[in-house]
Amino acid sequence: MRVILSARPRKNPFIPVEAEGIVPARFLQPAEGITVAVGNRDRPLTDVFEVAIEGTATDAAGVEVVLRGDTSRVKRVGEYMEAGKIRVERDIGMHCGNFMSGGEIEILGNADGWLGREMRGGRILCHGNASHYCGSGYRGEKHGMRGGYLEVKGDAGDFTAEYLAGGEVIIHGNCGDMPGVEMKAGTLTIMGSCSRPCGNMTGGTCTILGTVAGMLPTFRRAGTAMRESGGISLTRFEGDVANRGKGTIFIRDWQYTL
Amino acid sequence: MTRLLIKNAYVIDPLNGIRGEVMDIAVKDGWIVESVHDGAEVIDARGCLTLPGGIDSHTHICGTKVNFGRYMMPEDMRAGRTQRRGVMHSTSGYSVPTTYGNSYRYSTMGYTSVLEGAMAPLEARHTHEEFAATPLQDTMANTLFDGNWPVMEAVRDRDVKRAAAIVAWTLAAVKGFAIKLTNPGGSECWGWGKNVKCIHETVPYFEVSPAEIIETLIRANEMLRLPHSVHLHCNNLGVPGNYQCTIGSMDLAPDLNPDRQSLYLTHVQFHAYGGTSWKDICSRAEPVAHAVNRKPQVTIDMGQMMFGKTTTMTADGPMEFNLYRLHHNKWSNHDVELETTSGIIPVYYSKTSVVNCVMWAIGLELALLVASPWQCLLATDNPNGGPFIKYPEIIALLMSRRYREEELRTLAPEALSRITLPSLDRELDWHDIAVMTRAGQARALGIQSIGKGHLAPGAEADIAIYPIRVDETDPSRQFRDVIRAFQKTSWTIKRGRPVARDGEILVEGTNKTVWVKPKVPDQYDMGKDPEFARNFDRYYTVRMSNYPVQELYLQRSLCMESEAQL
Numbered sequence: 001m002r003v004i005l006s007a008r009p010r011k012n013p014f015i016p017v018e019a020e021g022i023v024p025a026r027f028l029q030p031a032e033g034i035t036v037a038v039g040n041r042d043r044p045l046t047d048v049f050e051v052a053i054e055g056t057a058t059d060a061a062g063v064e065v066v067l068r069g070d071t072s073r074v075k076r077v078g079e080y081m082e083a084g085k086i087r088v089e090r091d092i093g094m095h096c097g098n099f100m101s102g103g104e105i106e107i108l109g110n111a112d113g114w115l116g117r118e119m120r121g122g123r124i125l126c127h128g129n130a131s132h133y134c135g136s137g138y139r140g141e142k143h144g145m146r147g148g149y150l151e152v153k154g155d156a157g158d159f160t161a162e163y164l165a166g167g168e169v170i171i172h173g174n175c176g177d178m179p180g181v182e183m184k185a186g187t188l189t190i191m192g193s194c195s196r197p198c199g200n201m202t203g204g205t206c207t208i209l210g211t212v213a214g215m216l217p218t219f220r221r222a223g224t225a226m227r228e229s230g231g232i233s234l235t236r237f238e239g240d241v242a243n244r245g246k247g248t249i250f251i252r253d254w255q256y257t258l
Numbered sequence: 259m260t261r262l263l264i265k266n267a268y269v270i271d272p273l274n275g276i277r278g279e280v281m282d283i284a285v286k287d288g289w290i291v292e293s294v295h296d297g298a299e300v301i302d303a304r305g306c307l308t309l310p311g312g313i314d315s316h317t318h319i320c321g322t323k324v325n326f327g328r329y330m331m332p333e334d335m336r337a338g339r340t341q342r343r344g345v346m347h348s349t350s351g352y353s354v355p356t357t358y359g360n361s362y363r364y365s366t367m368g369y370t371s372v373l374e375g376a377m378a379p380l381e382a383r384h385t386h387e388e389f390a391a392t393p394l395q396d397t398m399a400n401t402l403f404d405g406n407w408p409v410m411e412a413v414r415d416r417d418v419k420r421a422a423a424i425v426a427w428t429l430a431a432v433k434g435f436a437i438k439l440t441n442p443g444g445s446e447c448w449g450w451g452k453n454v455k456c457i458h459e460t461v462p463y464f465e466v467s468p469a470e471i472i473e474t475l476i477r478a479n480e481m482l483r484l485p486h487s488v489h490l491h492c493n494n495l496g497v498p499g500n501y502q503c504t505i506g507s508m509d510l511a512p513d514l515n516p517d518r519q520s521l522y523l524t525h526v527q528f529h530a531y532g533g534t535s536w537k538d539i540c541s542r543a544e545p546v547a548h549a550v551n552r553k554p555q556v557t558i559d560m561g562q563m564m565f566g567k568t569t570t571m572t573a574d575g576p577m578e579f580n581l582y583r584l585h586h587n588k589w590s591n592h593d594v595e596l597e598t599t600s601g602i603i604p605v606y607y608s609k610t611s612v613v614n615c616v617m618w619a620i621g622l623e624l625a626l627l628v629a630s631p632w633q634c635l636l637a638t639d640n641p642n643g644g645p646f647i648k649y650p651e652i653i654a655l656l657m658s659r660r661y662r663e664e665e666l667r668t669l670a671p672e673a674l675s676r677i678t679l680p681s682l683d684r685e686l687d688w689h690d691i692a693v694m695t696r697a698g699q700a701r702a703l704g705i706q707s708i709g710k711g712h713l714a715p716g717a718e719a720d721i722a723i724y725p726i727r728v729d730e731t732d733p734s735r736q737f738r739d740v741i742r743a744f745q746k747t748s749w750t751i752k753r754g755r756p757v758a759r760d761g762e763i764l765v766e767g768t769n770k771t772v773w774v775k776p777k778v779p780d781q782y783d784m785g786k787d788p789e790f791a792r793n794f795d796r797y798y799t800v801r802m803s804n805y806p807v808q809e810l811y812l813q814r815s816l817c818m819e820s821e822a823q824l
Contacts (some may be wrong), residue, residue, distance in 0.1 A: 137330045139330075140329055140330035140331055140332045141333070142587065142588055
C-alpha cells in the first residue's frame with residue numbers, strides 16, 4: 001500500500017506541525033482519525049495533507065508513506081515506528097524517526113535537528129544534510145541511539161551521535177562540533193572533517209577520515225591501522241582517558257588547535 | 259465577592275475539636291463566617307467527608323533543583339502529559355511535573371497550601387517565579403541555612419543574637435518562611451569533598467559542629483518568634499545505623515514554645531535505619547518513635563517511601579553522591595556559594611529490593627508507633643519518597659491492617675524479619691488522618707493564626723469535600739474506596755471559590771505566598787551592619803543590594819510580621 005501525503009499550502013508555513021501520527025502502521029486504519037497539532041491546535045491530518053491511498057496492505061511492513069510538498073516544519077514523523085517505509089521527497093522537520101525500532105525512512109532533502117533521536121532499530125537514509133543532534137539522545141537522556149542504521153549523505157551539525165549506545169551512524173560529509181560525545185557503544189563514521197570529537201567517550205568506535213580540529217588531549221595514541229576500503233592509513237586513539245573510557249577513535253589527520 | 263453555603267457537610271475539624279458532625283459552613287469573601295444571607299451559591303455536601311484544605315508541610319515542587327530535575331529527566335516529562343483544556347494549562351511530568359501539573363494534582367486531592375521544603379536563599383527568585391505559576395495553592399518556602407557562612411561564624415562566636423539577626427535579614431530579603439537545616443554543616447564539608455557523619459563532628463575552617471548549628475538556630479528561631487520551628491533534615495540521611503544520630507538530634511531540642519514544637523524533623527523514614535551496611539539494614543522506627551513520644555517539643559513527618567519510579571532531590575549534596583555511586587545513572591551536583599549544595603538522581607523503588615521494602619515499612623511504622631498524630635505528619639518528602647499523588651494510598655495503608663497485610667505479602671520475603679510492621683495492629687481513624695494531613699501541619703507550621711487548617715468562623719475558606727460516607731465505610735475493609743475518595747475531591751474550595759470539582763479544574767487562580775519578617779532592633783539590622791555588608795561584598799558574586807527578592811515577584815503576598823526579642 002502506498003499512502004501519498006501532499007502538504008497543502010498553509011497561510012503561515014512557519015508554524016510547526018507535530019505529526020507523531022504519521023507512521024506506516026497507523027494507515028492500516030482510516031486516515032480520517034489521525035490528528036496533528038498545528039501550533040497549539042489539534043487538526044485532522046487531512047486539513048494539513050491531501051491524502052491519497054493506492055492499494056491495500058495487511059500489515060505495517062507493507063505500507064509505504066510518501067510525503068510531498070513543503071514538510072520542512074513537520075516534526076516527529078515516524079516516531080515509534082516499527083515497520084514499513086516512509087519516503088520524504090523534500091526537507092523534513094525536527095525529530096524525524098524518534099525512538100523508531102524498525103522499518104525504513106528515506107529523506108531526499110535535508111533533515112532538521114534530532115534526526116533518528118534515540119532510535120533503537122531500523123534504517124534512516126538522508127540524502128541531504130542533517131542538522132544538530134543527529135542520532136543523539138535528548139537533553140538529560142543517558143542513552144542516545146541504541147541500534148539501527150543512520151546514514152547522512154551530506155553534512156551533519158553539532159553533537160552528532162551524542163550518547164551513542166549502539167547501532168551505526170555514517171556521515172558522508174563534515175560534522176560540526178563535538179560528534180560522538182559521551183559515546184558508549186556502536187560505531188560512528190565521519191567521512192569529512194569535524195571538531196572536538198568523542199569527549200567523555202567510554203566505549204564504541206569512531207572513525208574520522210577528514211581532519212579533526214581541536215583534538216582532545218585526553219585520548220592516548222595507540223598505534224596505526226589501515227582502513228580496508230581505500231587503503232587509508234589511520235592513527236588509532238584510545239580514551240577518553242579523563243573518563244577511564246575504553247573507546248577507540250581512528251583518525252586520518254588531526255590538530256590540537258581549533 | 260463570593261458567598262457560598264456548604265450544606266449537610268460531615269465535618270472533621272481537629273483544631274476546633276469537631277470529630278464528625280453534620281453541619282453547614284458559610285463562606286463570605288474568602289473567609290468562613292457564621293452565616294450568609296440567601297442568594298449564596300449552595301453546595302450540597304450530603305454524605306461527603308468535609309475537611310479543612312490539605313496542607314503539605316514538606317514537599318519539593320518549585321525552585322532551581324526541582325527545575326533541574328525536570329531538565330535532566332526527559333523520560334519523566336513524557337509520562338503524565340495532559341493537554342490544555344478550559345482554564346487548565348497543558349501539563350507534563352510524573353515525579354517532577356510542571357508547576358501547573360503540581361498545582362492541579364494537589365488541588366484535585368484537596369490540598370490548598372504547600373511548603374516548599376528547601377529554597378537556597380541565593381536562588382530564591384526562581385522559587386518565587388515558580389510559585390507564581392502554582393496558582394491553586396498558598397505557598398511557603400523553607401530557607402536553607404545549613405551551610406550559611408555568616409551564620410556559622412555567629413555560631414562559632416556563640417552569638418545567638420547575631421545568628422538570629424542574620425536569619426531575620428535573610429528570611430525577609432528572600433521572602434522565606436522558616437529555617438531549614440539540611441544536613442547542617444555537611445553541605446559546607448561537601449565543598450571539600452567531605453561530609454559529617456553525625457552531630458558532634460566539626461566543619462572545616464568554621465570549627466563548628468552540626469549540634470551547635472542546630473542548637474543555636476533553635477534558640478534564634480524562638481527569639482525571632484517565627485511561626486514555624488527549625489525544620490531539620492538530620493545528618494547522615496539514608497545510611498544504615500543512622501537512627502542513633504536522629505535520636506541524638508532530637509535530644510538537642512529544648513521545649514521553648516507552648517504552641518508548637520521547637521524542632522521539626524522531616525522525612526524521618528530516611529533517618530531510622532539500623533544495621534551496619536546495606537546487607538543488614540533493618541528498621542529502627544521503634545526507638546525513634548519512642549523518642550518522639552517522650553518529647554512533646556518534637557514533631558516529625560513520615561517521609562514515606564512508595565514503590566515505583568521517582569526522583570530524589572535534596573540540598574544534601576554528599577548523600578546524593580552516595581546514591582549516585584549505588585546507581586551509576588544520571589546525577590546532578592550543585593553548589594550554591596556560601597550557602598548550601600544540592601544533588602539530584604532518579605531512582606526506582608522496587609519490591610524486589612530488601613532495602614526498599616525496609617524503607618517502605620519504616621515510614622508506616624513511624625506513623626503507627628508515634629502515639630499522637632499531631633507529632634507525626636503525613637508526607638513522602640515529595641518526590642524523594644514518592645510523588646505526592648501516592649498520599650491516598652498511604653492514608654489507606656494507615657487505616658487498614660488488611661491492606662498492609664496484602665502489601666506485605668508482595669514484598670521481598672527477606673525483608674519481613676527486619677521490620678516490625680507485621681506485628682502492628684493499630685489502624686488510624688478519620689480524625690487521625692485529618693490531623694496528619696491538615697490540622698497537624700497548620701499547628702506545626704504556626705499558620706493557624708492566619709486561618710489555615712481549621713473551619714471555624716474567621717478561618718480562610720480552604721475546604722476539601724471528599725466523596726465518601728464516613729458512617730457507612732469501614733476503612734479497614736473498604737480501603738480501596740478510601741483511596742478513591744482521597745484521590746479526587748468532589749469539591750476543592752480555595753479562598754472561598756470552588757477551584758476543582760471531581761478532578762476538573764474550574765478557575766485559573768492566583769498564588770499567594772506567605773513569608774515572614776521579624777522586626778529586630780536597629781543595632782541588629784544586618785542591612786546596616788558594616789561587617790556583614792563587607793563580607794557580603796567580599797565573598798558573594800552578587801551585590802548585597804541585588805540580593806533581596808523584590809515584592810513584585812509575589813503575586814499575592816502575605817507577610818507574617820513578628821516582634822523579635824533580641
